[in-house]
Amino acid sequence: MPDIGKMVSGFRVFKSTTFPEQQDIIRHFIDQGQKPTTMFISCVDLRIPPAMLFATNPGELYVVNNIGGLVPKYNSTGVHGITAAIEYAVTGLEVENIVVLGHAKCNSIKMMMSDEFDKTDGLSESMRTWLSIASEARDAVKAEMSESSIEEQQAACESESLVISLRNLMTYPYIAQRMEEDKLNIFGWHFNIEEGEIMAFDPDTGFFEPIS
Ligand SMILES: [Zn+2]
Known part of the structure; x- marks a missing residue:
């Protein structure tokens, strides 16, 4: 496990190699x-x-990370940095693409699929509330894939959660508007770190296909 000293050493390497090499790009x-x-x-x-x-x-790139890479519905209650970030990206920076990037072996989805999610003394309230954004994915997988292995259920939940986030993005009026004007595209990609592959969600077929 890298300690803070390793970070400081790493920054020295960055400062003496990458920074001067990329100074023109950074400038x-x-x-x-x-x-x-x-x-x-x-x-x-x-x-x-x-x-x-x-x-x-x-x-x-304009990158926002959160637990599970989830997107809540527009006007969800609570304080969500993600909604402010989306609003600024779309209405301020006028980005042309939004990619929701899920991934294999996701610990956040693992937590959502675990028995801890259901226990009152399991996950914290804030964690459960956040992960509940994609509870529909969890419920569907648990109902339809009860005979499948835990790994298969987890992989399916990762994909389903991603589709829910894409669907939730569409509830933001400024996103829907810019998509209608052909100024914004949204994508759902799932990265498999073991295979080094990315699968893209195709809204026309409802399936995921390799991007390359
Ligand atoms: Zn994850």
């Missing part, structure tokens, strides 16, 4: 201001950050 992004064209909504335990996955330059 360019400072001069032109924040103008990412794609927002990623991903999970805190994705393990490989989108900038590394998609080989982008600093400042090219």
